[in-house]
Amino acid sequence: MSGINKKKLQDWFWAYFMILPTVAGTLIFSIWPLIQSFYLSFTEWGAFGSYDWGGTVNFERMLGDSVLWQALRNTIVFTVGSVPFGIALSIIVAVLLNTKIRGMSTYRTLYFLPVVTMPVAVAMVWRWLYNADFGLLNHILSTVGIAGPRWLTDPNYAMISLIIVSIWSSIGYNMVIFLSGLQGISKQYYEAAEIDGANSFVQFFRITLPMLSPTIFFVTVTSLISSFQVFELIFTMIGINSPVIRHTQSVVFYFYRQAFVNMDKGYAAAISLVLFVIILGVTIVQFRLQKRWVHYE
Amino acid sequence: MKRFSIVLVLALVAALGLSALAQAQVTLSYRFWDLNQAPAMEAIARAFEAKNPGIKIEIEVIPWSQYWTNLETAATGRNLPDVFWLNATNFELYASNNMLVPLDDWLAKSDLISLDDYPPALAAIYNYRGKQYAIPKDMDTIGLWYNKELFDAAGIPYPNADWTWDDFREAAIALTDEENQVWGFAAELSLQSGFGNTIYQAGGYVVNEDRTKAGLAEPEAIEGLKFWTDLINVDKASPSMAQMTDTEPISLFESGRAAMYFTGSWNAVRFNANEYTKDRVDVTVLPKGKQRAVIIHGLGNVIAANTKHREEAWKFVEFLGSREAMEIQAATGTVIPSYMALQDTWVKSIPQFNLQIFLDQIEWAVPYPVSVRARHWQQLLTDCLTPAWAGEISIEEAAQEAQRQVQEVLDSERR
Numbered sequence: 001m002s003g004i005n006k007k008k009l010q011d012w013f014w015a016y017f018m019i020l021p022t023v024a025g026t027l028i029f030s031i032w033p034l035i036q037s038f039y040l041s042f043t044e045w046g047a048f049g050s051y052d053w054g055g056t057v058n059f060e061r062m063l064g065d066s067v068l069w070q071a072l073r074n075t076i077v078f079t080v081g082s083v084p085f086g087i088a089l090s091i092i093v094a095v096l097l098n099t100k101i102r103g104m105s106t107y108r109t110l111y112f113l114p115v116v117t118m119p120v121a122v123a124m125v126w127r128w129l130y131n132a133d134f135g136l137l138n139h140i141l142s143t144v145g146i147a148g149p150r151w152l153t154d155p156n157y158a159m160i161s162l163i164i165v166s167i168w169s170s171i172g173y174n175m176v177i178f179l180s181g182l183q184g185i186s187k188q189y190y191e192a193a194e195i196d197g198a199n200s201f202v203q204f205f206r207i208t209l210p211m212l213s214p215t216i217f218f219v220t221v222t223s224l225i226s227s228f229q230v231f232e233l234i235f236t237m238i239g240i241n242s243p244v245i246r247h248t249q250s251v252v253f254y255f256y257r258q259a260f261v262n263m264d265k266g267y268a269a270a271i272s273l274v275l276f277v278i279i280l281g282v283t284i285v286q287f288r289l290q291k292r293w294v295h296y297e
Numbered sequence: 298m299k300r301f302s303i304v305l306v307l308a309l310v311a312a313l314g315l316s317a318l319a320q321a322q323v324t325l326s327y328r329f330w331d332l333n334q335a336p337a338m339e340a341i342a343r344a345f346e347a348k349n350p351g352i353k354i355e356i357e358v359i360p361w362s363q364y365w366t367n368l369e370t371a372a373t374g375r376n377l378p379d380v381f382w383l384n385a386t387n388f389e390l391y392a393s394n395n396m397l398v399p400l401d402d403w404l405a406k407s408d409l410i411s412l413d414d415y416p417p418a419l420a421a422i423y424n425y426r427g428k429q430y431a432i433p434k435d436m437d438t439i440g441l442w443y444n445k446e447l448f449d450a451a452g453i454p455y456p457n458a459d460w461t462w463d464d465f466r467e468a469a470i471a472l473t474d475e476e477n478q479v480w481g482f483a484a485e486l487s488l489q490s491g492f493g494n495t496i497y498q499a500g501g502y503v504v505n506e507d508r509t510k511a512g513l514a515e516p517e518a519i520e521g522l523k524f525w526t527d528l529i530n531v532d533k534a535s536p537s538m539a540q541m542t543d544t545e546p547i548s549l550f551e552s553g554r555a556a557m558y559f560t561g562s563w564n565a566v567r568f569n570a571n572e573y574t575k576d577r578v579d580v581t582v583l584p585k586g587k588q589r590a591v592i593i594h595g596l597g598n599v600i601a602a603n604t605k606h607r608e609e610a611w612k613f614v615e616f617l618g619s620r621e622a623m624e625i626q627a628a629t630g631t632v633i634p635s636y637m638a639l640q641d642t643w644v645k646s647i648p649q650f651n652l653q654i655f656l657d658q659i660e661w662a663v664p665y666p667v668s669v670r671a672r673h674w675q676q677l678l679t680d681c682l683t684p685a686w687a688g689e690i691s692i693e694e695a696a697q698e699a700q701r702q703v704q705e706v707l708d709s710e711r712r
Contacts, residue, residue: 047394047669049373132543133478153539241486241679242542243687260366262673 041270051266058270068271070246071254072278074159078250079227081163086170087219093171094178095208108179112172119169123236126165127152152237155247162233162248174219181215182208213294221286228279231256251275323609326378328357330364337629341622345613352609365672372396377601379610380617383431385422385594385665386672389508392425393669398600399428403611410618415635416593418662423597431597432618433635435626437561438591438655438662439490440580441465442568447472447479447556456557458582458654462498462524465557465584469534472556483546483555484525484535486686488675489592489665490560496521498586503666504707511707513678514700521586522682522692530688538687550574559583561594562633562655569647582654593662595635674706 044054130151138148259268342354423431469481501517623636630646685695
């Protein structure tokens with residue numbers, strides 16, 4: 001009896017010993033900063049790390065901060081514009097690239113390329129494409145007699161331009177996940193459907209999509225989270241001094257401005273806390289809703 | 298085992314000996330951001346070490362993009378490098394929080410340097426509440442750069458030192474050729490090389506001398522701001538704000554699409570290296586408003602309050618400001634040395650540009666406007682003025698809003 005207990009203890013010891021690095025890393029680099037920033041959101045910040053307890057002053061300030069509300073609106077517009085289209089396009093690309101044709105790996109690599117390219121390099125190239133006076137896009141439009149808009153500096157177009165780049169750069173990553181999801185679907189379903197006379201459209205909507213729904217769920221959750229946290233796209237494509245920054249800045253960009261330009265880390269922490277609650281809420285809702293549409297085999 | 302102990306003892310002895318040596322030697326860290334200037338700084342450090350055998354200088358280059366965050370973290374942990382560069386925008390934040398050592402007592406006794414060696418408006422930037430905290434390292438002023446080829450093509454005489462705002466405006470309009478997308482001027486939204494200058498030229502101010510009051514909504518300041526927005530939105534003699542966001546104003550100037558551009562002496566090297574601008578552009582003093590004015594700025598070498606070697610750090614800062622160090626710096630031609638007696642060397646470094654005007658303007662130079670939270674309000678100021686530059690709101694409206702927001706920051710500094 002005591003022998004078994006000893007062995008069990010030893011097992012536990014080694015198990016915990018093995019996961020210690022990960023647990024310690026998470027505690028030190030994720031959980032502790034989380035607690036810290038929760039605390040900081042109730043402080044008023046001074047120079048060089050000095051701060052005073054401010055109670056709910058940051059949250060009261062938030063209520064009257066119209067720029068923050070606009071940033072939140074921008075973030076939602078960006079998310080609604082980029083996530084559904086991005087996922088739909090990724091599924092289509094993944095399905096098309098799940099066939100057996102020559103040079104398939106080349107196509108897959110091409111679609112994945114944006115994922116491994118430096119974001120700053122991507123932004124540079126897109127800024128040049130979008131340049132209203134010397135850019136390729138407007139040049140092409142002008143050859144068919146269309147005067148192209150100021151893609152990145154017209155408030156009516158800047159957000160759409162950002163969404164396009166965001167979708168373009170996310171397709172590759174999502175596609176790889178969808179591909180692995182597609183390859184997990186048993187061939188038998190399709191064979192059975194074919195015998196029953198279902199064409200490929202019916203097969204796609206009745207077999208592929210339902211069987212892919214766990215993958216779609218995963219990609220939707222991660223895409224929404226990263227889309228709510230969009231920052232570097234705005235930082236590199238629009239810039240803090242652009243005349244359209246108010247119409248395009250996200251909550252995280254506004255957080256950056258408060259934390260690192262205005263050096264008001266208390267207010268910045270409060271903003272990040274609110275964003276955290278929003279993302280948490282959206283994610284919980286998604287998990288609740290998944291019962292209605294996600295099919296697990 | 299025995300052999301092992303002998304090795305251990307030997308190692309211990311060696312370590313002790315080394316640390317004894319190290320104690321006789323003081324090592325100072327010297328931090329800055331500009332990699333281009335690293336060779337000159339390295340040479341200066343070596344020259345200093347040769348003269349001061351007991352002191353070693355360790356250079357740390359941190360890129361601009363991380364410099365300020367990095368410095369702030371270091372200051373928070375009272376772990377600043379012994380000697381480092383500061384600029385005007387950040388200086389008062391560090392000085393007001395007792396992060397720096399005042400240099401006045403040493404300066405009074407120094408045989409090597411005196412504040413009179415540097416332009417007064419430049420030295421004044423690093424004076425906080427009557428105490429001098431930095432020795433100016435270099436300096437810059439703003440000039441009116443122009444494209445000779447475009448002036449020739451339009452048959453307009455080149456700008457000269459007698460030009461007034463009206464002359465400037467007239468020429469800018471005449472040089473604009475809407476059809477060919479050529480503009481007389483690129484009216485960049487910039488405090489240092491743009492509207493800051495014209496506000497002082499109109500007799501206004503950005504912030505007053507004791508940093509208690511912003512002057513942005515005063516009639517003079519509005520006149521200085523209107524100079525810019527009129528050229529863009531009334532005269533159409535400058536590309537729109539949207540165009541200047543898509544393509545940087547300096548690029549418009551460098552590609553012959555803007556005939557005139559205000560920018561600092563620091564771009565002389567850039568224009569000289571550019572095949573297009575090298576022989577096509579020149580520079581003159583800024584046009585005169587109600588009065589003459591130009592913004593002067595320069596970096597300073599400071600000593601951290603947390604240094605363990607104050608005397609040694611002063612020796613190094615003193616040397617950095619001395620003729621010998623400035624000669625090494627001037628030879629590279631990248632920046633104007635703050636040491637006035639040596640500024641001619643820089644003027645001669647690019648003979649085809651009339652660089653002398655940058656020095657001539659020292660006479661009426663005003664310090665770059667700052668306060669303790671300058672970095673904060675300078676961004677707010679840009680944010681507030683942008684819609685007026687874009688023609689969405691009037692400049693009066695923008696100036697009122699800027700005044701309100703900047704004043705709020707200034708008020709918060711005194712709490």
